[in-house]
Amino acid sequence: xxxxxxxxGLFTNYIFGCVFCKNFFxxxxxxxxxxxxxxxxxxxxxxxxxxxxxxxxxxxSPLKILLTELFFLIIFLYFSKSYLKIFFIDKxxxxxxxxxxxxxxxxxxxxxxAIYSFIFFFRNIKSPHGxxxxxxHWGRGARFLFRDNEFxxxxxxxxxxxxxxxxxxxxxxxxxxxxxxxxxxxxVPITIHYLFFLGFPLIFYKLIKKIFSHNIxxxxxxxxxxxxxxxxxxMSHYADIQLSFFMFLSVxxxxxxxxxxxxxxxxxxxxxxxxxxxxxxxVKSEGIIFSLIVFLSLIFVFYLYKExxxxxxxxxxxxxxxxxxxxxxxxxxxFKTKTEILRFQTLSDKINFISDYQxxxxxxxxxxxxxxxxxxxxxxxxxxxxxxxxxxFKKKKHIIFIFSILFIFLLSYIFFYxxxxxxxxxxxxxxxxxxxxxxxxxxxILAFFSLHTKIKKKNKF
Amino acid sequence: MKxxxxxxxxxxxxxxxxxLNWVWxxxxxxxxxxxxTNTTKxxxxxxxxxxxxxxxxxxxxxxxxxxxxxxxKIDLSTSIGYVTDxxxxxxxxxxxxxxxxxxxPAILDEINYNGLIIGNFTDINVVNKIKKxxxxxCKKKINKNNNSYLTIEDLYKIKNQLVIYSPKxxxxxxxxxxxxxxxxKNYKISILEELGNGAVLLKIENLD
Numbered sequence: 268x269x270x271x272x273x274x275x276g277l278f279t280n281y282i283f284g285c286v287f288c289k290n291f292f293x294x295x296x297x298x299x300x301x302x303x304x305x306x307x308x309x310x311x312x313x314x315x316x317x318x319x320x321x322x323x324x325x326x327x328s329p330l331k332i333l334l335t336e337l338f339f340l341i342i343f344l345y346f347s348k349s350y351l352k353i354f355f356i357d358k359x360x361x362x363x364x365x366x367x368x369x370x371x372x373x374x375x376x377x378x379x380x381a382i383y384s385f386i387f388f389f390r391n392i393k394s395p396h397g398x399x400x401x402x403x404h405w406g407r408g409a410r411f412l413f414r415d416n417e418f419x420x421x422x423x424x425x426x427x428x429x430x431x432x433x434x435x436x437x438x439x440x441x442x443x444x445x446x447x448x449x450x451x452x453x454x455v456p457i458t459i460h461y462l463f464f465l466g467f468p469l470i471f472y473k474l475i476k477k478i479f480s481h482n483i484x485x486x487x488x489x490x491x492x493x494x495x496x497x498x499x500x501x502m503s504h505y506a507d508i509q510l511s512f513f514m515f516l517s518v519x520x521x522x523x524x525x526x527x528x529x530x531x532x533x534x535x536x537x538x539x540x541x542x543x544x545x546x547x548x549x550v551k552s553e554g555i556i557f558s559l560i561v562f563l564s565l566i567f568v569f570y571l572y573k574e575x576x577x578x579x580x581x582x583x584x585x586x587x588x589x590x591x592x593x594x595x596x597x598x599x600x601x602f603k604t605k606t607e608i609l610r611f612q613t614l615s616d617k618i619n620f621i622s623d624y625q626x627x628x629x630x631x632x633x634x635x636x637x638x639x640x641x642x643x644x645x646x647x648x649x650x651x652x653x654x655x656x657x658x659x660f661k662k663k664k665h666i667i668f669i670f671s672i673l674f675i676f677l678l679s680y681i682f683f684y685x686x687x688x689x690x691x692x693x694x695x696x697x698x699x700x701x702x703x704x705x706x707x708x709x710x711x712i713l714a715f716f717s718l719h720t721k722i723k724k725k726n727k728f
Numbered sequence: 729m730k731x732x733x734x735x736x737x738x739x740x741x742x743x744x745x746x747x748l749n750w751v752w753x754x755x756x757x758x759x760x761x762x763x764x765t766n767t768t769k770x771x772x773x774x775x776x777x778x779x780x781x782x783x784x785x786x787x788x789x790x791x792x793x794x795x796x797x798x799x800x801k802i803d804l805s806t807s808i809g810y811v812t813d814x815x816x817x818x819x820x821x822x823x824x825x826x827x828x829x830x831x832x833p834a835i836l837d838e839i840n841y842n843g844l845i846i847g848n849f850t851d852i853n854v855v856n857k858i859k860k861x862x863x864x865x866c867k868k869k870i871n872k873n874n875n876s877y878l879t880i881e882d883l884y885k886i887k888n889q890l891v892i893y894s895p896k897x898x899x900x901x902x903x904x905x906x907x908x909x910x911x912x913k914n915y916k917i918s919i920l921e922e923l924g925n926g927a928v929l930l931k932i933e934n935l936d
Contacts, residue, residue, distance in 0.1 A: 375740070399825060402826065410829070410833065411833045414799065415799075418804040421834070424807075426837070428824075429825070
């Protein structure tokens with residue numbers, strides 16, 4: 268019975284994804300497996316948000332979860348059919364017969380994924396709870412939400428060590444599935460992390476293949492998965508792959524919008540872009556900085572090209588962002604959880620620190636030295652940045668957009684490490700920059716290849 | 729086309745090197761290597777059963793075993809105290825975090841608690857030592873210029889006696905102050921429940 272309920276719950280999750288992103292990334296029966304992954308991942312956002320709001324009612328039961336999700340699905344379908352043309356649903360059949368996986372074409376990707384899958388499962392037998400950060404932030408959070416509904420708010424009374432201000436995408440998703448099953452098992456977080464670990468490269472490959480040649484898509488996917496840090500992050504149960512996935516999805520969507528001028532006319536598509544960007548804020552706090560970076564880049568590109576419907580497009584994207592930002596906003600306004608940065612900030616300490624220019628130089632030196640390390644893939648970023656600065660400057664909208672994202676990303680994190688971090692900046696850079704670069708890694712790859720290769724075809728949404 | 733093939737070959741060979749390098753440095757490989765050497769065998773013989781367990785298993789699995797389902801028995805509306813015999817600052821923090829993870833949604837608080845205290849010890853003879861009152865109870869103090877407290881180095885020197893710490897988590901703004909400890913003998917510690925494997929429920933009374 269529990270497994271039947273779980274199946275219905277997972278199906279609801281899939282339908283949410285179908286309704287929201289049907290046809291935007293892959294057309295009907297094109298890349299069925301990737302389509303399945305993408306819709307489930309986006310569906311996780313809706314179901315985890317609904318579960319979070321349900322927690323306020325206490326005494327959660329599987330039936331309560333399913334009925335609430337059904338209620339929201341009906342409302343969602345009603346609004347999407349009547350008012351917004353971008354949301355439409357015709358047939359959301361998942362036809363297993365039409366899954367055509369070309370093994371010869373992708374054999375290298377499958378080879379690496381197979382090796383990593385083996386290591387993934389071996390590591391998860393030894394450490395089913397993940398590494399310390401995952402235990403502290405995501406696993407502990409999921410247990411607080413699931414174990415005793417009456418005391419789930421205890422989560423926000425913990426000491427600073429546990430980062431209670433982190434958003435609840437992973438925690439809610441895991442806790443929701445435990446609630447549907449009515450028991451707690453580590454197989455759930457392991458499976459979720461494995462799905463993202465497996466699904467992201469496949470989606471990445473197919474999406475890149477839509478705009479670049481087959482070889483380029485293959486090379487870029489290898490760039491993504493070949494280095495052990497990718498699998499290390501997944502095995503450790505960190506949320507960086509999930510964040511990286513949603514970040515790439517929104518940047519790719521915007522990138523595609525700028526490739527095809529016909530797409531660019533419809534302001535409704537910017538609503539979708541804003542919504543996708545907002546999802547990142549529910550996955551990890553870095554998503555908020557990312558959203559700001561995307562909006563600043565959009566404004567910059569629109570201003571540079573004197574875009575038609577400038578304000579309308581910006582308004583639509585910010586409106587979309589605020590809708591998907593609601594869960595995070597609720598979390599912070601209800602529980603008054605200040606972010607770690609604001610909580611421990613003492614202005615006098617910071618002023619003393621900045622006033623000595625040697626400190627600032629040390630931070631900048633450490634920042635760039637960490638980036639140059641090959642393990643962090645940052646050579647690509649640097650080479651691309653040199654291109655951007657004038658060696659091979661191409662006045663194309665999509666290139667300007669993606670490089671303005673990278674440029675603002677660099678500036679914003681330098682600003683963050685010098686002015687905002689509550690920790691010793693050098694220590695903070697050494698412990699966090701590799702993960703932040705990892706989050707931007709797929710975008711960096713896309714930017715790099717967009718300079719060197721021609722667009723294969725223009726995709727119309 | 730040729731360029732792409734070269735890039736492809738470079739990436740594949742580099743990644744294989746990375747994988748081999750990673751496997752070579754992994755705990756799994758090192759375990760087999762270390763088992764073969766005689767010196768490590770001698771060291772292993774001297775270690776207690778628990779320390780062997782910690783080495784072979786992931787720490788969290790051990791703590792999960794210790795405190796399994798304990799959260800169902802305790803009052804979740806108030807916070808619970810936490811003491812340990814771990815004196816390395818990083819070790820105690822990870823153990824504290826693991827214990828918090830296992831006992832969720834109970835709140836562990838090493839300062840503000842009412843009555844119940846969780847003891848998470850690596851010394852499995854903890855019960856006997858507490859019964860014999862063969863222990864020193866210490867509280868951590870973060871203080872830059874105070875020599876009246878014991879330092880962690882002083883405490884390392886204490887052998888054959890259980891040192892129970894009630895560490896204090898203080899935001900140090902990322903800068904590391906010298907750790908000092910206030911050790912007192914006028915505390916009475918009594919065992920409420922033995923959970924096995926170095927885990928106990930305790931009550932600490934100040935005799936002043």
